[in-house]
Amino acid sequence: MSKKITASILVIGNEILSGRTQDANIHYLAYELSAKGINVDEVRVIPDVEQEIIEAVNHCRQKFDYVFTTGGIGATHDDITAASIAKAFDVPFELHSKANRILLDHYGDKANAARMRMAMMPRGAELIDNPVSKAPGFKMDNVYVFAGVPLIARAMFEGVKNNLLGGAVTLSRTVSSLDVSEGVIGENLRLVQDQHPDVDIGSYPFLKFGGFGVNLVVRGVNQALIDAVCEDICAMIKQAGGTVIDGETQGEELK
Amino acid sequence: MSKKITASILVIGNEILSGRTQDANIHYLAYELSAKGINVDEVRVIPDVEQEIIEAVNHCRQKFDYVFTTGGIGATHDDITAASIAKAFDVPFELHSKANRILLDHYGDKANAARMRMAMMPRGAELIDNPVSKAPGFKMDNVYVFAGVPLIARAMFEGVKNNLLGGAVTLSRTVSSLDVSEGVIGENLRLVQDQHPDVDIGSYPFLKFGGFGVNLVVRGVNQALIDAVCEDICAMIKQAGGTVIDGETQGEELK
Secondary structure (H helix, E strand, O other): OOOOEEEEEEEEOHHHHOOOOOOOOHHHHHHHHHHOOEEEEEEEEEOOOHHHHHHHHHHHHHHOOEEEEEOOOOOOOOOOHHHHHHHHHOOOEEEOHHHHHHHHHHHHHHOOHHHHHHHEEEOOOEEEOOOOOOOOEEEEOOEEEEOOOHHHHHHHHHHHHHHOOOOOOOEEEEEEEOOOOHHHHHHHHHHHHHHOOOOEEEEEEEEEOOEEEEEEEEEEOOHHHHHHHHHHHHHHHHHOOOOOEEOOOOOHHHO | OOOOEEEEEEEEOHHHHOOOOOOOOHHHHHHHHHHOOEEEEEEEEEOOOHHHHHHHHHHHHHHOOEEEEEOOOOOOOOOOHHHHHHHHHOOOEEEOHHHHHHHHHHHHHHOOHHHHHHHEEEOOOEEEOOOOOOOOEEEEOOEEEEOOOHHHHHHHHHHHHHHOOOOOOOEEEEEEEOOOOHHHHHHHHHHHHHHOOOOEEEEEEEEEOOEEEEEEEEEEOOHHHHHHHHHHHHHHHHHOOOOOEEOOOOOOOOO
16 A cells, blocks of 8 residues: 555634634645545644744644645735745745746736735745736745635646645545434444444534434545445445435535 | 633544535634634644544643634544543543433433443533534533534534633724735835734735735724724725725635
């Protein structure tokens, strides 16, 4: 089996912590990284505070194979991510000649100090293309620095994702039931899990039609084994008097 | 000025990290806590792994005034939050007599081992009412342990929020513009921020009608000062040839 590849996501922004803005990048990045066989093992949301950024980046870049940050690389005074990452890597924060050229070409006679500040990078940064608004993201070692605006964050990820080295892709299959709840099947489900330590079974209750149903997600790297475990789970649900749905049922509270 | 009150949110769940499920609790809790004058200084999403839960809980409960966790307190084998928190506090994990009574009353002759497992708590836990599905959350010192299902997490928070001690509520006012971008006003905005260190000015670009606009959020504890700073910002936008909108403009990428 190939080595497990890990990642963390660092969302940098007071606006998420204050509840002003609902983050839209965590779910996208987690889903896309999982699909590439990169396991997101931790997500942190931290404020636009230099010391917090430095500590989180240095912790995560040593602990995980990849770090992806979003937020704080724009043209205003509250965008301190790039300068903080220079400090985390203990390198100068300086004008990046290629970024400078991209921004001068884009802005022409509308170039000004605020905009050209986005050409400042940690020394050694490799640029990440921004097809939306031009000001690039960047990569330092295993740290990928994206914008916070979801459309731009996604475009930046799209631009680098083919260069990311993933491990074995985690496969999954979901079976669900509207008419048995976690409590009914919990003990037997535990036995199924104990019999099959090579898969992870997740149990996620939901509300629908005023009652509780359950989504049971079997995850692993061997599809035949996953299917066999799903068959066991289906038999268990039927034995408990429930009806099986092959696939996920969307609960009401998530709509 | 009253002491700043801080909190962290710990979202516990493999399903968020794998991208299967989009978290719906962070934004709700961050917004509600901010409204009570409790500043969320960090959010972490961690897996259903005992050691990770222990380390995160112990880190956060020492660093912040409050910790709120969501996820992992259900009836199945993958619900390990309560047992892990007992280990974090180094207390026995045992049957809680009041929780036991609540669950027996609720389930009657449908009580079984899986369901009654939800009556197991760290010694010393104070129960948090669950009006939706009865199985209670709990509080240990400054750590509040909620379910992950958003409807239940919200009901649990509603039940405890009047007991939370908040500090000065952060006030804010937003002005926005569709026709100036961050880059146009960035330098002057920095001057406004430098002149008014007692407020925090956040600048949040958005896409609309194919162009970039900006939301400028002024936050602080003195409404008169916030309003004065907003006036300065409005004048600055007009000087740059832009039109001011009093309030927030929703960008397209967040829809």
